[in-house]
Amino acid sequence: MPKVLISDKMSPLAAKIFRERGVEVDEITGKTPEELKAIIGEYDGLAIRSSTKVTKDILAAATNLKVIGRAGIGVDNVDIPAASAAGVVVMNTPFGNSITTAEHAIALMFALARQLPEANAQTQAGTWPKNGFMGVEVTGKTLGLIGAGNIGSIVADRALGLKMKVVAFDPFLSADRAVELGIEKVELDQLLARADFITLHTPLTDQTRNILSAENLAKTKKGVRIINCARGGLIDEAALKELLDSGHIAGAALDVFVTEPAKEHPLFGTPNFVATPHLGASTNEAQVNVALQVAEQMADYLVSGGVTNALNMPSLSAEEAPRIRPYMALAERLGSLIGQLSHDAVPRISIHTEGAAAELNPKPIVSAVLAGYLRVHSDTVNMVNAPFLAKERGIEVREVRTEREGDYHTLVRVSVKTEAGERSVAGTLFGNEAPRLIELFGIKVEADLAGHMLYVVNEDAPGFIGRIGTTLGEAGVNIGTFHLGRRAAGGEAVLLLSVDEPVTPDLIAKVRALPGVKTVMALKF
Numbered sequence: 001m002p003k004v005l006i007s008d009k010m011s012p013l014a015a016k017i018f019r020e021r022g023v024e025v026d027e028i029t030g031k032t033p034e035e036l037k038a039i040i041g042e043y044d045g046l047a048i049r050s051s052t053k054v055t056k057d058i059l060a061a062a063t064n065l066k067v068i069g070r071a072g073i074g075v076d077n078v079d080i081p082a083a084s085a086a087g088v089v090v091m092n093t094p095f096g097n098s099i100t101t102a103e104h105a106i107a108l109m110f111a112l113a114r115q116l117p118e119a120n121a122q123t124q125a126g127t128w129p130k131n132g133f134m135g136v137e138v139t140g141k142t143l144g145l146i147g148a149g150n151i152g153s154i155v156a157d158r159a160l161g162l163k164m165k166v167v168a169f170d171p172f173l174s175a176d177r178a179v180e181l182g183i184e185k186v187e188l189d190q191l192l193a194r195a196d197f198i199t200l201h202t203p204l205t206d207q208t209r210n211i212l213s214a215e216n217l218a219k220t221k222k223g224v225r226i227i228n229c230a231r232g233g234l235i236d237e238a239a240l241k242e243l244l245d246s247g248h249i250a251g252a253a254l255d256v257f258v259t260e261p262a263k264e265h266p267l268f269g270t271p272n273f274v275a276t277p278h279l280g281a282s283t284n285e286a287q288v289n290v291a292l293q294v295a296e297q298m299a300d301y302l303v304s305g306g307v308t309n310a311l312n313m314p315s316l317s318a319e320e321a322p323r324i325r326p327y328m329a330l331a332e333r334l335g336s337l338i339g340q341l342s343h344d345a346v347p348r349i350s351i352h353t354e355g356a357a358a359e360l361n362p363k364p365i366v367s368a369v370l371a372g373y374l375r376v377h378s379d380t381v382n383m384v385n386a387p388f389l390a391k392e393r394g395i396e397v398r399e400v401r402t403e404r405e406g407d408y409h410t411l412v413r414v415s416v417k418t419e420a421g422e423r424s425v426a427g428t429l430f431g432n433e434a435p436r437l438i439e440l441f442g443i444k445v446e447a448d449l450a451g452h453m454l455y456v457v458n459e460d461a462p463g464f465i466g467r468i469g470t471t472l473g474e475a476g477v478n479i480g481t482f483h484l485g486r487r488a489a490g491g492e493a494v495l496l497l498s499v500d501e502p503v504t505p506d507l508i509a510k511v512r513a514l515p516g517v518k519t520v521m522a523l524k525f
């Protein structure tokens with residue numbers, strides 16, 4: 001039974017779903033990195049929010065880990081390249097808390113417009129400060145969105161409902177989408193110059209880090225109010241403090257900070273500064289959504305191999321999975337076959353799908369070929385890290401699709417470029433289910449690729465089959481299946497036979513000694 005650790009506070013529904021889906025679950029929150037390292041080796045899955053930092057160091061200790069599920073959106077607390085290299089799928093729940101976070105941004109916008117936190121504090125302190133809090137209306141004001149993805153577009157929708165004008169800077173926002181959202185796409189400098197309120201909704205990346213730098217903050221309109229419910233690090237906090245103190249910026253509300261938890265901060269106590277402790281996603285609704293989703297997604301992967309919302313692997317829906325899984329088995333075996341038969345590093349692998357195979361999502365098929373090919377040299381390769389490792393090794397991966405059927409209704413061909421030229425193997429599915437080799441280096445040969453196999457290339461001559469049967473019989477080796485193919489009568493022939501036990505070096509030596517044998521190899525699938 002797979003076992004999952006929930007290491008951050010999460011709705012109890014997550015644990016319930018895991019158990020219902022046949023996944024054992026422990027909920028242990030608040031561990032230090034050292035404590036987490038000591039226990040992570042036991043688990044197949046790790047479910048987190050933003051507190052747990054999944055570093056390279058933690059991943060190195062996570063010897064059984066297959067999947068990390070982030071109950072939320074931002075995955076900047078997970079070292080994704082290290083997870084990919086370790087073959088661990090990283091998933092998030094990209095929509096479950098979007099509305100809640102957008103609503104928090106709007107709430108903070110009003111908190112700034114009407115100075116609600118300070119007015120509340122002073123009223124409850126008994127000063128009745130009726131004349132101390134002259135606010136501003138949001139109606140008719142311009143809201144500048146930096147990032148118009150899921151959350152940004154919900155914020156835009158709500159702001160339009162409040163009769164604001166919305167301008168957005170997002171290099172990936174298409175003109176059509178901007179029209180659909182009813183917002184104006186602008187350059188960053190235009191946004192800075194025009195916005196009365198600015199709200200940030202981008203991930204923290206090398207491009208967005210410090211997007212509101214001291215220089216950019218200085219370009220804002222005097223009296224601007226700034227809201228950040230996305231990530232600390234998008235705004236230069238020191239410059240923000242200076243411009244709040246000088247009065248250039250009329251207000252700022254941060255839900256997120258460069259260093260979290262932010263228990264002390266130079267901004268704390270600054271007039272017109274509002275802070276919340278990373279509460280953007282903290283509503284019952286959002287936490288139920290993300291907990292349910294993350295548990296379902298992780299259980300799908302651990303129990304049946306379905307992949308949803310993975311950041312480092314192609315998705316495979318529950319509907320697609322049964323159709324594509326036999327192809328992945330075929331692709332992995334073809335990759336493994338060509339890997340076992342190629343002795344040198346290859347600069348290029350091409351994966352050609354034909355007929356029914358060409359109608360499928362090619363990504364899982366390609367990943368499976370690469371996993372089969374690379375696993376010949378490393379036990380730790382899987383579908384997640386194979387594309388990453390292939391890239392690291394400088395292997396060019398090509399994908400070709402031909403929808404028209406050839407001799408077979410469905411076919412996958414894997415070709416590698418070697419010093420001797422292009423070599424390829426091809427296979428099909430019998431009954432849309434059973435993977436079968438149909439061609440090996442240009443020779444037609446039908447074979448199951450399973451278990452321990454012996455691969456022999458010999459000169460096609462009478463008596464050879466009898467001699468090989470006798471050799472295996474005398475060695476006490478039982479033949480399971482026997483498959484033959486040849487280029488032309490009397491030419492080069494290929495023999496692939498499956499045997500019940502591992503092929504020993506002694507048996508290989510005996511077969512190699514038979515007349516007419518050119519190559520002998522043990523294969524394992």
Ligand SMILES: NC(=O)C1=CN([C@@H]2O[C@H](COP(=O)(O)OP(=O)(O)OC[C@H]3O[C@@H](n4cnc5c(N)ncnc54)[C@H](O)[C@@H]3O)[C@@H](O)[C@H]2O)C=CC1
Nearest residue numbers: 073074147148149150151170172202203207229230280281
């Ligand atoms: N405070 C909180 O509790 C929460 C914070 N978040 C944060 O909100 C962020 C946004 O979430 P979503 O809208 O769901 O993500 P999303 O991926 O749907 O949207 C992000 C948008 O940022 C844009 N973008 C990327 N690089 C940019 C750049 N250099 N300049 C301008 N725009 C750029 C993208 O094109 C995209 O449209 C997340 O990455 C996460 O860090 C999310 C949920 C809760």
Ligand SMILES: O=C(O)CCC(=O)C(=O)O
Nearest residue numbers: 049050071072073074281
């Ligand atoms: O889990 C949380 O409370 C934080 C949510 C968040 O920051 C995210 O989903 O990116």
